Amino acid sequence: MRTRWITLLALLTLMAAACNSGSPIEGPAGDTPAEGDAAACEEGETDGDLLLYNWSEYIDPELVEAFESEHGVTLTEDFYPSNEEMLARVQSGASGYDVVVPSDYMVSIMIEEELLLPLDRDAIPNWENISDQFLAPPYDPDLEFSMPYQWGTTGLGVNLDAVGEDYEPSWGLVFDADLADEHAGRISMLDDPRETLGAALVYLGYSINSTSEDELAEAAELVAEATGRLAAYSSDQYSDLLMAGETVIAHGYSGGFFAAYDEAENPDQWDYFVPAEGGTIWTDNMAILGDAPHPCTAHTFINFILDAENGAALTNWTYYASPNAAAEENIISEILEDPAIYPDDELMANLQFIEDTGDFEIQYQDHFSRAKG
Amino acid sequence: MSAPEVTRPRGLVERALEANTWLVFAFFYAPIVLLVILSFNDNRVVGTWTGASLRWYREMVGNRAVIGSLQNSLIVASISTIVATVLGTATALALERFRFRGRGVFDGLVYLPVIIPDVTMAVMMLLFFARAAALMHSSIGVSFGLGIPTIALSHVAFNISFVAIVVRARLGGLDPALEEAAADLYAGRWQVFRHVTLPLIMPGVLGGALLALTLSLDDVVITSFVSGPGSTTLPVYVFGLVRRGVTPLVNAVSTVMLLASMLLVLFSLLAQRRAQ
Amino acid sequence: MAQLTVPPEAETLPATAELERAAERAASRRGLLLSLPGFAYLFLFFALPLVIVFVYSFATRSSTGRTILGDWNLRSYARLLDPFVLQIAWRSFSVAAVATVICLVVGYPFAYYIATRRPAVRYTLLVLVMIPFWSNFLVRTYAWRVLLGSGGPVSRLTELLGLGQTRLLFTSTAVMIGLVYGFLPFMVLPLYASIERVDFDLVEAARDLYASGWQAFRRVTWPLTRPGVIAGSILVFIPSFGAYVTPEILGGSRTTMLGSFIVRQFLSARDWPFGSSLSFVVMTVMLVAALIYFRTGGKTL
Numbered sequence: 046m047r048t049r050w051i052t053l054l055a056l057l058t059l060m061a062a063a064c065n066s067g068s069p070i071e072g073p074a075g076d077t078p079a080e081g082d083a084a085a086c087e088e089g090e091t092d093g094d095l096l097l098y099n100w101s102e103y104i105d106p107e108l109v110e111a112f113e114s115e116h117g118v119t120l121t122e123d124f125y126p127s128n129e130e131m132l133a134r135v136q137s138g139a140s141g142y143d144v145v146v147p148s149d150y151m152v153s154i155m156i157e158e159e160l161l162l163p164l165d166r167d168a169i170p171n172w173e174n175i176s177d178q179f180l181a182p183p184y185d186p187d188l189e190f191s192m193p194y195q196w197g198t199t200g201l202g203v204n205l206d207a208v209g210e211d212y213e214p215s216w217g218l219v220f221d222a223d224l225a226d227e228h229a230g231r232i233s234m235l236d237d238p239r240e241t242l243g244a245a246l247v248y249l250g251y252s253i254n255s256t257s258e259d260e261l262a263e264a265a266e267l268v269a270e271a272t273g274r275l276a277a278y279s280s281d282q283y284s285d286l287l288m289a290g291e292t293v294i295a296h297g298y299s300g301g302f303f304a305a306y307d308e309a310e311n312p313d314q315w316d317y318f319v320p321a322e323g324g325t326i327w328t329d330n331m332a333i334l335g336d337a338p339h340p341c342t343a344h345t346f347i348n349f350i351l352d353a354e355n356g357a358a359l360t361n362w363t364y365y366a367s368p369n370a371a372a373e374e375n376i377i378s379e380i381l382e383d384p385a386i387y388p389d390d391e392l393m394a395n396l397q398f399i400e401d402t403g404d405f406e407i408q409y410q411d412h413f414s415r416a417k418g
Numbered sequence: 419m420s421a422p423e424v425t426r427p428r429g430l431v432e433r434a435l436e437a438n439t440w441l442v443f444a445f446f447y448a449p450i451v452l453l454v455i456l457s458f459n460d461n462r463v464v465g466t467w468t469g470a471s472l473r474w475y476r477e478m479v480g481n482r483a484v485i486g487s488l489q490n491s492l493i494v495a496s497i498s499t500i501v502a503t504v505l506g507t508a509t510a511l512a513l514e515r516f517r518f519r520g521r522g523v524f525d526g527l528v529y530l531p532v533i534i535p536d537v538t539m540a541v542m543m544l545l546f547f548a549r550a551a552a553l554m555h556s557s558i559g560v561s562f563g564l565g566i567p568t569i570a571l572s573h574v575a576f577n578i579s580f581v582a583i584v585v586r587a588r589l590g591g592l593d594p595a596l597e598e599a600a601a602d603l604y605a606g607r608w609q610v611f612r613h614v615t616l617p618l619i620m621p622g623v624l625g626g627a628l629l630a631l632t633l634s635l636d637d638v639v640i641t642s643f644v645s646g647p648g649s650t651t652l653p654v655y656v657f658g659l660v661r662r663g664v665t666p667l668v669n670a671v672s673t674v675m676l677l678a679s680m681l682l683v684l685f686s687l688l689a690q691r692r693a694q
Numbered sequence: 695m696a697q698l699t700v701p702p703e704a705e706t707l708p709a710t711a712e713l714e715r716a717a718e719r720a721a722s723r724r725g726l727l728l729s730l731p732g733f734a735y736l737f738l739f740f741a742l743p744l745v746i747v748f749v750y751s752f753a754t755r756s757s758t759g760r761t762i763l764g765d766w767n768l769r770s771y772a773r774l775l776d777p778f779v780l781q782i783a784w785r786s787f788s789v790a791a792v793a794t795v796i797c798l799v800v801g802y803p804f805a806y807y808i809a810t811r812r813p814a815v816r817y818t819l820l821v822l823v824m825i826p827f828w829s830n831f832l833v834r835t836y837a838w839r840v841l842l843g844s845g846g847p848v849s850r851l852t853e854l855l856g857l858g859q860t861r862l863l864f865t866s867t868a869v870m871i872g873l874v875y876g877f878l879p880f881m882v883l884p885l886y887a888s889i890e891r892v893d894f895d896l897v898e899a900a901r902d903l904y905a906s907g908w909q910a911f912r913r914v915t916w917p918l919t920r921p922g923v924i925a926g927s928i929l930v931f932i933p934s935f936g937a938y939v940t941p942e943i944l945g946g947s948r949t950t951m952l953g954s955f956i957v958r959q960f961l962s963a964r965d966w967p968f969g970s971s972l973s974f975v976v977m978t979v980m981l982v983a984a985l986i987y988f989r990t991g992g993k994t995l
Contacts, residue, residue: 096647101662121486121648124658129962136760136964137548141563141646158758230861276864277946285663289463291844291863308462336561404757410963415778417950431907435807439819442804442878446826449837449875452847456840464840509732516725524733531740533984535936537956538973542743544960545750545970575739578732607724636831639938639957653832660836660943672833683828687821 086168086341088348093339094119095346098131098142100329101281102301103195105362112349118342126280127237129410135160135334143337144346149328150239152191153184153401161190162333168344171351174371182328184401191330192347193368195300195359198326198388198396199240200319202284202302207231207293216248216320218294219274220267225294229274233286234296236278238413239399240325241268244296247323253397256405265412272417287315299386300365307364317385319392326388326396328368450676457669464666474670484671486648487655494566494641494651495634498573503627505574506581507619513582514589531579540643543572547644564646572644573634580633581626588622628686632679751971759964770971779955779972786952789866790934793873797881797930798923800874805885805922820886827879835872835940842868842944864946872940877933881926888922889915928987932980952976 086092095112097104101124109120123142125131128151134140136158147155155161166172172192179193201219203212207228217224219232234241243253245264255261276292283297284305295302302317309315331350333343349355357375360367364380366387367373373381380386388396402409457475461468478484512518513525531539547568555561600614601607616623635653642654650658652675659668754765773779808819826834841848844861862868892915900910938953945951950958956976959969 098647122483123647123650124662126661127962129964132759133961133964137544137960141565154758158760272948275946275948277948281662282664289843291861338563407757407759410759414958414963417948435803438800438803439807442800443822445875446823446878449841450826450829450834452841453833453837505732505735508728512725512729512732516721516728518722518725518729520733521725521729524729527733527736527741529984530744530981531736533932533980534977535932535953535973535980537936537938537953538747538977541956541960541969541973542740542747545746545966546739546743549746571739574735578736582732632828638832639953643960653830656832656836657939657943660839664839668836672830672836675830675833679829680825683825684821687824 086165086344088168088170089116089345090168091116091118091339091342091345093342094121095339095342096141096143096337097122097346098125098134098140098145099123100125100146102304103146103329103363105358108355108358108362111355111358112346115349116342116345120346124281127235129238140334140336141338142334143339143343145332145334146194146329147191147332148399149182149184149330150399150401152330152332154406155332156185156190157401160335162335162337162340162343163189164192164333164347165344168341169348169351171348171353174351174353174356174369176368176370179328179368183398185330191332192351194329194331194350195363195365196326196328196368197299197365197386198319198324199235199244199296199298200317200324200385202287202295202297202315202317204287204290204293205314205316214318214321216244216322218320219296220245220248220271225271225274228293230276231292232271232275232294232296233277233279233283233292234268234271234275235283236280238409241278241296242409242413242416243325243399244320245271247397248320250322253323253325254400254402256402258408261408261412265416268413268416278417298365300363303364303380303383303386304362319385319388319395321395323395323397325399326393327399453669454673454676457666457673459666459669462665464664464669474666477667478670478674481667483650483655484652487650487652490566490569490649491635491652494570494573495631497570498577498634499627499631501570502574502577502630503581503623506578506626506630507585507623509578509582510585510589510622511615514586528579528582531576532583534576536637536639539572539576540640543568543575543640544643564644565649568644568646569641569649569651572640573637576640577630577633580629581623584626584629585619585622588619588625592618624686624689628682631682635679747970747973751967751974753967753970755965755967761966770965770967773968774971774975782950782952782955785866785949786935786937789870789873789951790931790937793870793877793934794881794927794931796870796874797878798927801878801881801885801926802923805882805889808882809886809889823879823882827883831876832939832943835876835943838868838872838875838944839863842871863944864948866945866949868944869937869941869949869951872944873930873934873937876940877930880929880933884925884929885919885922888919888925892918924987928983932983936976936980 095118097120099122104122109122112118113120125134128148131145131147132151132154135142135145135155152161169192172188175188175193179196180188182188182193185191201216203218205212208218212218213224215221215224218228219225219234225232234244239253242261242264245267246255246260247253249260249263249267251257251260251264255264276286279286283292283295284301286292287295287297287302288305288309299317302315306312306315306317331347333340333347337343350359351369353369353371354375356367356369356372360372360376360380364386366380367376384392456464456467458470458472459467460471460473509524509528513521513528547564551562596618597610597614600610637651638653638657641651642657645651645654652671656668656671656675659671749763750761751770752766752768754762754767754769756762808816808823811819840846842861842863843849844863846863848862862871896918897910897914900914901907904910904913936953937951938957941949941951941954945954952972956969956972959965959972963969
């Protein structure tokens with residue numbers, strides 16, 4: 046009798062193996078619209094409610110309401126703390142989202158993995174509002190799959206009461222024992238392999254897109270050592286922890302800090318800077334998933350965000366820089382003139398874009414996993 | 419049967435035990451009390467008290483995500499409780515009252531979901547649904563995504579076992595003579611079941627149902643793995659809130675959840691008391 | 695378990711044996727039918743997924759993080775022996791073990807006290823224990839976040855006691871406190887059930903024989919309540935070992951435990967084969983622990 050069960054189990058195992066053996070797991074994402082098969086949507090057309098998968102605190106709730114009432118649909122938003130987590134969900138197939146907001150290098154990865162739907166320009170006439178410098182990004186030269194959403198820098202937010210007015214504007218505040226030990230247990234870093242390892246690489250004088258095993262190993266060791274000084278790795282609470290006093294040095298994105306400082310009672314207590322050794326400049330983009338259930342509403346949403354007024358409203362709320370040239374006249378001057386949000390040429394020279402390292406990408410993730418302990 | 423006077427712990431030992439008991443109760447309730455109090459905090463930062471206010475409760479009621487996830491939780495919990503209770507009771511009856519081929523294997527299978535860690539179960543269900551979706555799409559062209567159905571299916575999977583165990587415990591304590599006597603009195607097996615067995619095991623069935631309901635409403639890991647856009651349940655939503663940034667909104671939602679579960683427990687305990 | 699019996703009159707008939715066997719077969723068929731829905735469900739939605747995880751653990755992960763179901767290998771199992779992984783496993787084990795011991799040390803006197811009260815008082819106390827037990831687990835764990843933060847009540851308490859400011863949040867200690875808090879009722883209830891069943895006449899007799907109450911306890915009460923101790927320990931250890939929610943909320947990202955580590959393989963590292971092998975091994979460990987429990991005489995969970 047027992048042999049019957051064993052045979053049954055063996056059969057099932059073989060079945061499971063036989064299905065698609067040798068080919069990668071394909072959820073519906075894999076076999077729907079092949080590249081070149083753009084959706085045919087008209088401007089303002091909707092085909093159901095919008096399902097948005099976005100970073101947290103990245104869109105003004107009032108803007109969401111405006112979209113909903115203007116087009117008569119509901120917008121449901123889910124959140125992810127890192128590009129990799131978003132990719133994991135999307136890759137597992139049947140994720141069910143329409144629009145995702147990947148960063149620059151993640152767009153190239155997703156294009157290669159054939160996860161994105163080619164955009165129908167006819168449905169996004171507002172693309173003409175985009176600033177020249179964002180019209181031909183290296184990761185998507187013809188803006189075939191993505192449209193820029195917001196851009197910004199990654200750096201360190203600090204509590205001046207703890208680090209003093211003339212602190213050292215360096216990654217050493219995290220990685221150098223002399224500087225960092227006095228704040229041990231009160232530092233946080235992003236839960237993001239590329240950003241955190243990138244910070245270490247830059248501190249060591251290497252490129253943020255290094256594909257050298259040795260350099261990466263060295264950076265990982267630095268991060269592993271720094272882990273002992275951290276309160277937490279967090280990609281969405283870094284500003285909250287800083288404001289609450291749980292941390293005094295926080296690794297995070299420019300806008301996240303500024304939005305938080307603006308709400309504080311005494312904003313002068315805090316500062317944000319991109320360390321002298323260098324930092325990241327990034328562009329987040331809106332993209333539509335290949336298996337999006339409502340592609341036309343998705344196009345309409347992208348067009349909505351690229352509108353001059355909406356783009357300005359977005360930046361005025363998130364405190365990140367806008368890639369929308371037409372929006373600039375509506376953005377509050379404080380933001381436009383802040384060099385930390387809109388970096389000047391001097392700072393720009395110090396900033397690098399994160400790029401897809403192809404097959405090496407997995408090394409970053411593995412090293413980071415280990416360094417986190 | 420309570421300990422007779424002569425063997426009750428006395429003197430110093432008794433006082434030490436009593437002190438320990440009070441401390442444990444304080445340990446149990448202090449965090450909850452604090453949680454509730456802080457839900458009325460006017461300040462955005464939970465730990466810093468700046469005065470009492472109801473703003474978070476107001477925000478909670480108007481918050482679409484909260485209401486939506488509450489709805490989802492209730493839908494999933496009711497479906498999974500009902501299905502799991504029916505299947506679990508049938509399973510308990512079969513295992514306890516009958517002998518049939520494959521009983522041993524089935525017996526073992528029923529205990530597995532209880533032992534398995536949440537994370538493993540979450541992983542199992544995700545992979546299963548991913549494969550099932552791929553298979554269905556390539557064979558009959560139907561595609562489905564993760565959502566309320568997949569969550570409910572997963573909850574039933576582990577709840578069947580819990581219900582079965584509780585009902586079985588109750589069945590085991592019953593005197594078989596009662597059922598045998600009923601067999602003589604009633605015409606058919608179904609009548610025996612309906613008029614004798616069922617009322618006798620009802621406390622067990624209800625207990626199992628309550629357990630299933632609680633486990634379903636409590637579940638975080640499994641649900642977050644198999645849920646899709648718009649199908650977030652309340653605990654998963656709260657978990658997300660906690661990870662993203664803590665404001666007293668979380669406290670307000672938590673207070674309501676606590677109140678609901680406490681009322682549920684009190685209600686069921688009173689009902690049980692009455693039944694006895 | 696009872697089988698539906700044949701009416702007594704039939705025993706006098708010559709074809710009794712036939713009738714009995716027919717009745718048995720009918721009963722067996724009924725049993726089979728009754729068990730079928732539950733079995734079918736568990737087979738489809740539990741056993742099959744388990745097999746799939748097992749199969750995945752032998753798969754390969756592509757350079758872009760996809761899972762390739764060909765190219766079977768044992769690499770994900772080899773990774774389990776990586777010192778980095780073993781360290782995480784050890785951390786989970788020790789945290790779970792310490793939490794279990796604490797629950798036992800605190801829970802036993804607590805259960806003992808309740809079990810030795812008058813029935814009315816006992817009932818009230820039990821209800822007071824049940825209420826947090828049935829309340830939402832996530833919420834109860836979250837309650838500790840504020841308590842343990844800097845400047846939080848715990849910190850102020852230690853200040854008062856002259857121990858200086860403490861920030862317990864995001865440490866292993868915080869996770870342990872959270873686990874004890876969450877699972878103490880799982881220890882208390884089986885202990886209570888076990889202690890309550892003790893025939894106190896035996897204890898009385900022991901009191902007459904032995905010099906002190908402590909000896910009576912050690913030699914009579916304790917051995918008698920051992921099933922409860924084992925049940926409670928298993929019920930606390932198992933969920934603690936594979937815990938995910940508690941370490942995520944209270945442990946920050948520095949004190950990685952197995953639960954978080956496994957989730958990370960699926961949600962961010964995208965190494966599904968490795969995540970599968972980890973899940974499978976963790977489950978096997980639990981199974982062994984549970985089997986030990988059953989062997990040492992525990993009958994019900």
